[in-house]
Amino acid sequence: MSELTIWTLDWVPPGPRGFVRDLRLRWACEEAELPYEVRTVPFDGRETNHLERQPFGQVPFLDDGGLQIFESGAGLLHLARKSDTLMPRDPVGEAETLQWTIAALNSIEMVTVPWWFLKLCGDADNQLSGWMTQRLDHMERILSEREWLAAGRFTIADLLMADALRVPDVRAFGDRPASEAYVARITERPAFKKAQADQIRLFEAADAKRAQSH
Numbered sequence: 485m486s487e488l489t490i491w492t493l494d495w496v497p498p499g500p501r502g503f504v505r506d507l508r509l510r511w512a513c514e515e516a517e518l519p520y521e522v523r524t525v526p527f528d529g530r531e532t533n534h535l536e537r538q539p540f541g542q543v544p545f546l547d548d549g550g551l552q553i554f555e556s557g558a559g560l561l562h563l564a565r566k567s568d569t570l571m572p573r574d575p576v577g578e579a580e581t582l583q584w585t586i587a588a589l590n591s592i593e594m595v596t597v598p599w600w601f602l603k604l605c606g607d608a609d610n611q612l613s614g615w616m617t618q619r620l621d622h623m624e625r626i627l628s629e630r631e632w633l634a635a636g637r638f639t640i641a642d643l644l645m646a647d648a649l650r651v652p653d654v655r656a657f658g659d660r661p662a663s664e665a666y667v668a669r670i671t672e673r674p675a676f677k678k679a680q681a682d683q684i685r686l687f688e689a690a691d692a693k694r695a696q697s698h
Contacts, residue, residue: 486519487549490559491537492683494524495690502680505556506544508647510682512560512640514675516567522686527694557589560640570640577635584633584641593648595619600653620660623649628662631669638673646670 490513492506506522513520525534531541538545538554545552546559553559564571564581571581595616602610623645626633633641649655650667670676 486521488513488518488520488563489547490520490522491534491545491547492522492524492543492686493527493530495527495694496687501684501687503651504543504683504687505647507679507683508556508643509544509546509559509563510679511643511647511676512563512570514679515638515643515673516563516569518563518566522682524686557585557644560644561585564640570643572635572637572639577639580634581639581641584639585644588641588644588648592619592623592645596648596651596654600651603653616654617658620649620654620658620663624660624663627666638670642670 490506490509492504496504510520510522512518525543530543533541534545535541537552540554542554544556544559545554546562547553548562553562560570561582572578595612596619599610599612599616602612632638633645646667649663650671655664655667
């Protein structure tokens with residue numbers, strides 16, 4: 485049995501399937517060939533039913549032989565310490581990977597997530613659009629000049645950046661061919677495809693059980 489356990493919800497509606505962030509940890513484990521298992525917490529009552537392990541009532545969280553970590557970014561960095569497939573061990577490659585991993589969270593997702601949420605709430609042309617245009621244009625310039633973000637190869641920085649950029653509304657926001665090619669290339673990786681299919685399969689398998697209980 486693997487010591488690595490990735491915790492997610494036991495069910496979500498169809499819309500978020502394939503995007504719930506336990507996918508990031510599954511994907512990293514698949515890339516690094518780290519054995520893991522997936523366990524779940526109930527979707528019903530999710531705001532409060534696992535606060536002892538995730539203080540914001542979110543998923544995923546990671547258990548590594550009793551060491552518990554919440555937040556997908558923190559989980560990815562923990563997994564990267566287990567395999568140089570995810571992050572190089574040389575100081576320069578590691579620093580590049582770290583900075584782009586944080587950039588995906590702090591410079592891209594901190595803009596794209598609230599923009600998407602406002603759009604979902606009916607404010608399609610919201611005040612974050614200009615800020616997001618600027619950030620995505622910067623990424624387009626960078627991705628037009630390089631294949632990978634760090635160390636000249638795939639790392640968790642690419643995993644996280646591609647996951648942030650692949651959200652359909654974000655992906656369709658403007659015409660950025662280098663960014664589109666980057667997302668398409670990263671999401672063609674076998675590890676991503678397996679992780680995404682496994683996640684969707686878990687939620688689909690819960691549909692019948694949930695229907696019976698409701």
